[in-house]
Amino acid sequence: MSSLILEKVSYQYQQQAVISDLDLTVAHNEIVCLLGASGCGKTTTLKAIAGLIKPQSGRIAIHGQCVSNKQFFVAPQHRNIGMMFQDYALFPHLSVFQNIAFGLSKLNNSERNTRVAQMIELVRLEGLEKRFPHELSGGQQQRVAIARALAYKPNLLLLDEPFSNIDTQVRFQLINDIRSIIKDQQVSAIFVSHSKDEAFAFADKLAIMHEGKIAQLDSAKTLFQKPKTKAVAEFLGQGIYLDAQRYNGQSVTTQFGDVSSLITLSQSQTSGQIYVRPQHLELINDPQGDVEIVQQRFIGTDYVYHIKVADQQLEVPAPAEQLLDTTKPVSLKIKAHAVNFFS
Numbered sequence: 001m002s003s004l005i006l007e008k009v010s011y012q013y014q015q016q017a018v019i020s021d022l023d024l025t026v027a028h029n030e031i032v033c034l035l036g037a038s039g040c041g042k043t044t045t046l047k048a049i050a051g052l053i054k055p056q057s058g059r060i061a062i063h064g065q066c067v068s069n070k071q072f073f074v075a076p077q078h079r080n081i082g083m084m085f086q087d088y089a090l091f092p093h094l095s096v097f098q099n100i101a102f103g104l105s106k107l108n109n110s111e112r113n114t115r116v117a118q119m120i121e122l123v124r125l126e127g128l129e130k131r132f133p134h135e136l137s138g139g140q141q142q143r144v145a146i147a148r149a150l151a152y153k154p155n156l157l158l159l160d161e162p163f164s165n166i167d168t169q170v171r172f173q174l175i176n177d178i179r180s181i182i183k184d185q186q187v188s189a190i191f192v193s194h195s196k197d198e199a200f201a202f203a204d205k206l207a208i209m210h211e212g213k214i215a216q217l218d219s220a221k222t223l224f225q226k227p228k229t230k231a232v233a234e235f236l237g238q239g240i241y242l243d244a245q246r247y248n249g250q251s252v253t254t255q256f257g258d259v260s261s262l263i264t265l266s267q268s269q270t271s272g273q274i275y276v277r278p279q280h281l282e283l284i285n286d287p288q289g290d291v292e293i294v295q296q297r298f299i300g301t302d303y304v305y306h307i308k309v310a311d312q313q314l315e316v317p318a319p320a321e322q323l324l325d326t327t328k329p330v331s332l333k334i335k336a337h338a339v340n341f342f343s
């Protein structure tokens with residue numbers, strides 16, 4: 001059974017539509033990251049799932065139970081959802097133990113003590129039970145927040161930018177730790193982030209939001225190799241479009257020669273464009289070349305060439321030992337890769 005289903009959910013603030021006919025399914029024990037440009041409706045989607053806002057239309061079901069449709073609305077406190085926000089929202093006047101115990105009022109004293117002790121062990125905060133939030137590091141506060149969110153065994157965990165206040169040095173260790181905790185507890189989670197790197201490290205699948213909808217929900221690898229739309233391809237990283245002809249399922253022809261594709265290209269149209277990222281490009285000196293080098297920068301181990309081609313600009317790294325003579329004409333070689341072809 002899916003942990004979460006959103007069907008044609010729409011929400012507008014005043015007259016402005018923010019999410020429209022949004023569909024999303026999260027499988028049992030799956031972590032999905034909502035990614036998208038600022039203001040595209042990620043937090044609004046999270047709020048609709050939590051029940052903090054009521055969608056004007058559509059249906060939301062958690063663990064097979066409808067929690068929101070046109071006639072029916074379950075209040076947030078009855079949705080069995082754990083939430084964790086950017087600022088962790090810990091109660092400053094409560095100790096670590098009391099913060100984690102906060103949502104466990106239905107348990108008797110002994111059950112509550114046992115459950116809090118289990119959570120403290122899970123997030124490895126033994127010995128810090130009596131400390132107050134201001135006596136903890138950012139990472140420790142984040143562990144308290146996750147322990148509190150998981151303590152009452154929610155069906156679903158919602159995390160809004162949970163790692164944005166954490167120092168980059170320890171962020172990825174914490175992301176790994178918290179991912180293992182969530183996986184051990186067999187909870188499904190939806191996570192909002194601005195950072196693709198965080199999403200790759202933390203989530204099983206990424207839901208790319210665009211124009212109020214989920215443009216694509218897939219693993220990071222599938223999104224990179226088979227983006228369904230140009231918006232998805234562009235969101236995942238800078239590149240350039242080049243006109244291309246698909247002449248069989250394995251390659252395309254461009255002005256810079258043939259490019260082998262590591263995935264089969266089965267689009268119905270043969271003519272279109274490919275979206276090429278810097279890592280698939282090699283710059284070479286070529287008397288016929290017409291690539292403009294706007295700037296050359298040395299960044300330690302590599303050079304970065306700022307190039308202009310087909311009226312688009314891109315930064316392409318190249319190893320320092322393959323020094324390019326920028327006084328001579330330059331062309332591109334496109335390496336074999338999983339070609340993003342748009343017909």
Ligand SMILES: Nc1ncnc2c1ncn2[C@@H]1O[C@H](COP(=O)(O)OP(=O)(O)OP(=O)(O)O)[C@@H](O)[C@H]1O
Nearest residue numbers: 013014018036037038039040041042043044045194
């Ligand atoms: N209470 C509100 N009243 C009116 N408009 C709002 C309100 N909250 C959000 N919006 C608008 O709705 C849109 C979506 O906001 P939302 O917070 O969901 O975006 P987001 O994708 O989470 O953005 P960010 O990545 O910047 O956090 C934005 O244009 C925002 O200005």
